[in-house]
Amino acid sequence: MTTGPRLRLGESLLPGVLAVALFGVMALVVLNTSFTTQMADAGYPEGISITSEIGYAMLDLTALQSTEGNVGNTEPFLAAFILIAVVLDAALDASLVLAKRESEGQPVAALTSVSGSPGSTDSSQVATTDGGFGDEAETDVAREDASDTETGGEDR
Numbered sequence: 001m002t003t004g005p006r007l008r009l010g011e012s013l014l015p016g017v018l019a020v021a022l023f024g025v026m027a028l029v030v031l032n033t034s035f036t037t038q039m040a041d042a043g044y045p046e047g048i049s050i051t052s053e054i055g056y057a058m059l060d061l062t063a064l065q066s067t068e069g070n071v072g073n074t075e076p077f078l079a080a081f082i083l084i085a086v087v088l089d090a091a092l093d094a095s096l097v098l099a100k101r102e103s104e105g106q107p108v109a110a111l112t113s114v115s116g117s118p119g120s121t122d123s124s125q126v127a128t129t130d131g132g133f134g135d136e137a138e139t140d141v142a143r144e145d146a147s148d149t150e151t152g153g154e155d156r
């Protein structure tokens with residue numbers, strides 16, 4: 001007689017229960033919020049671009065900022081804009097650090113010049129598929145030679 005599937009009650013139960021509880025709380029918040037009254041009162045005056053106001057605040061061009069229907073204090077938007085720019089720059093730098101290829105603790109560039117003259121490469125090293133150099137890489141000719149010797153090749 002086969003038994004039915006069992007619920008694993010180990011370490012994976014708590015994160016699952018927390019995820020379901022978080023989803024329930026978020027669903028309750030969304031369902032109990034009335035968006036219609038907030039949408040009517042929210043926003044900025046018609047005809048004024050908040051994007052241009054943030055740009056004028058960033059470049060300190062107070063003479064160009066609108067006076068009619070004044071958007072007013074755009075510095076919090078500017079602070080958020082700069083904070084997002086710094087975080088995205090840090091993420092880009094981190095992605096470059098993580099993507100850097102290293103061999104034996106030394107950084108390896110995709111296109112390197114071993115002998116010092118630009119455009120020349122050391123013929124004893126074979127280019128790998130990602131553009132670097134490695135001993136374990138094979139060329140098509142080396143692969144064909146190896147397959148010929150393994151199967152007997154043309155000597156049969």
